[in-house]
Amino acid sequence: MLQRLRIQNFKIWKDTSDIRMAPITLFFGANSSGKSSIGQFLMMLKQTVESPDRKAVFYPGGRNTAVQLGSYQDIVFHHDPKKDRVRISMGRARDAQIQGCED
Numbered sequence: 001m002l003q004r005l006r007i008q009n010f011k012i013w014k015d016t017s018d019i020r021m022a023p024i025t026l027f028f029g030a031n032s033s034g035k036s037s038i039g040q041f042l043m044m045l046k047q048t049v050e051s052p053d054r055k056a057v058f059y060p061g062g063r064n065t066a067v068q069l070g071s072y073q074d075i076v077f078h079h080d081p082k083k084d085r086v087r088i089s090m091g092r093a094r095d096a097q098i099q100g101c102e103d
Contacts, residue, residue: 001023002090002091004018004090004091005018005021005038005088005091007038007087008088008089009086010077012033014077016034019038044061045058060074
């Protein structure tokens with residue numbers, strides 16, 4: 001399970017710092033503070049993993065995807081891909097051991 005997420009240079013976020021993730025994670029904040037951008041980033045990661053294009057670093061979406069984020073220039077902080085690059089750092093818990101029940 002994903003336990004830690006850090007996003008840099010994505011849309012409104014220069015750097016989110018570490019975001020602690022849990023089975024249920026809620027984001028609170030003022031309007032236009034970047035809450036939806038975090039969800040869009042997670043959906044973009046899912047789309048990237050599911051994309052048949054193995055050369056794409058990020059798949060920002062297409063006609064039939066959950067999010068359509070446009071071009072790389074549209075998603076990078078300050079719309080300047082020469083200056084900034086989208087970066088991600090993730091951490092997860094080691095797989096917990098599952099103990100079986102005995103009859």
